Amino acid sequence: MDFTVGVLLGTFLLSIVALFIFIWSMSTGLFGDGTAAATEIFAPNELGQIEDPAATAAQKGGLQQAMGPLNLAQPIAQADEDSRNRADQSTSLVVGVCLTLAVVWLVLASFAGLISSIKLHAPDWWVQYEWLTFGRIRPIHLNLVAYGWCSLAGIGVAIWLIPRLLKTELVGAKYALVGGALWSIGVTAGSVAIGMGYSDGLEWLEYPWQIDILLVVAGALVGFPLWLTLLQRKVKHLYVSVWYIAAGLLWFPILFLIANVPGLHFGVQQATVNWWFGHNVLGLWFTPLALAASYYFIPKVLGKPIHSYNLSLLGFWSLAFFYSQVGGHHLIGGPVPSWLVTISIVQSMMMLIPVFAVAVNQHMTVLGNFRALIYSPTLRFIVLGAMMYTAASIQGSLEALRSVNTVTHFTHYTVAHAHLGLYGFFTMVMFGSIYFIMPRVMNWEWPFPRLISLHFWLVLVGFAIYFIGLSIGGWFQGLAMLDEKTPFMASVMLMAPYLKARSIGGSLMTLGHLVFATHFFAIGWKFGPKRLGAALLESPVLGRIAGKGAVA
């Protein structure tokens, strides 16, 4: 006992000392030249110049005006413009393919989710088909979202970012193409397997192990271009987005492999592996990819470096360390070793450190420039996503506390929380990124800018209904289950209106996704009125005129 207390006290004191050393080293600039590293994503003379290929000429003008006048005396060198164009062109095929597949999965996943949602208040609807029973279509929804939409969108965005971050052309795109194809074959086969009843039975790990091999190999393959391009890099500093992408691309195949080894895991131990994976796939795969994107696009759209390089350093390492150990909070009150659950609860609270670091860093960059959100479609989605990241993370930390978890565990409150993370944060950031990326991939502007606004408001309103309704209902559900005098059926009955609200919210979200997908395929086929066409994107002169017009 004395030993345990000693260890705890020692750890505590050590942490306090380390924290003070860290603060001191930050204040004395021991972290080196943060400014140089933070401006690495800009070309010489580019600071102060906005970039949002998703914006119309008028929006670009307004955006530039919001960020201050452009310095026309020192334009970006033509060579730098050309090199960026070559960098973007080097990824167009593989990114186009990955994002197209992702959008297809998004639409299918939305319908699977909507069907699941409706079935919870219409339990005798479409019950005659085995593959459509709630217990199959729900995991099909989850897997299509996680491994179909989120993963392929994240991979596409990451690959697009790599040459921009390393200022060189992508090397080894073919590996990622093969990887993306294998990945999609895996998602297809996995969904069919679940529909046919061949599930491994573990949440987030339903795909049979034979199919998991495809995802492990594909996950490793999509990382190849990063490692090969890193060898050719033309930048002095690796920008923060590179850290997240590199770590994420390393982590996923390992996590997925360990969690799926057949015949290795058993009983309660498998439950710890299940949630070690279940939370790591969020923390060490989806979160790094979306943070990499928001760390790039927020400063790039605004033409302004991130607030603090040092904070991003703190954010990265503390996220990696704390996030990787929080999985046990899914098993609070369960038959697992209590020390494991306690560690996970502590690390869940410690997660406030990286969340705070990222929040301060990203929100301080936007602070004072909120007018930019009016003009930039990209930023509107990504800043909203970044806010949802802060909200979801703080909510997650609180939910890990035993007192809160006792109410929310086993209820729809957790479902709402999961959607705040993977939808409010991740998916919103991906929407914004895709709006930025696709005009560069296709050399074509978004044909119908109003559809971007329509998409935004549909998913925002839909998600608000979804999240608020389900959170309130889930909380009441939890309280009802804790009250011994309330029969269990009361906790089922009281959910009815909230479950219906979820279907309404989900319908609006699905509608928004259909608008998005339609627009995505419209740009893919270079459909629609040719306005300024590719010229605005290609020519720095026209881009500047648009900016100048607004300044004048």
Next chain:
Amino acid sequence: MSATKSFWEMDELRIVSGAMVILSAATALMVAVPYVLLKNIEPPAGLKPYTSVQLTGRQVYIANGCVYCHSQQPRDIKQAPDALRGWGRAPVAADYAYDTPHLLGTMRTGPDLFNIGARQPSKDWHLGHLYQPRAYTPGSIMPSYPFMFEVRKGQARPGETAITLPSALTKPGEVVIAKPEVLALVDYLIGLDHTYTPLPALAAPVKVKP
């Protein structure tokens, strides 16, 4: 790289090695240590291994995703009144000695099933309930599973199990046959009974070396 490089500069080596060290630490803590600690846990004397039919039924439970609405882990009475609902005592790791894959569950859209066999041992009830839950529990939102049954005119043939249903659910002259998969599932559900005392060792007197 330049000679003035800061100690804190993030290069490829630092990112990769740091990422790997951190992941290894987490894996050791959350995967390897529980593996070693739980590997040699013996099943309690009161826990019977699943029969082959029950194992088939367990696969039906997995295939149809019962786990997405039903947990199999009552909470301790100090945390929640699960035991007062008849769901049973808080489980220990040994209770799951035969459970691979684990089906602890994270959701209670429906009640916990850790002791459903003790709470509701009637085969007829389960079969009818799976055919139409709302005939047995008004307000239930559990799906009905018509694909696990065959409805036809006439009588059950030898070897078939016709289920007994409330009269409102059947038409005259029709018979509802339970398919083998649902019979196996019900066998599994009825077998879910963890009402034994899991740790007889604690009840026995402690042996002291002379």
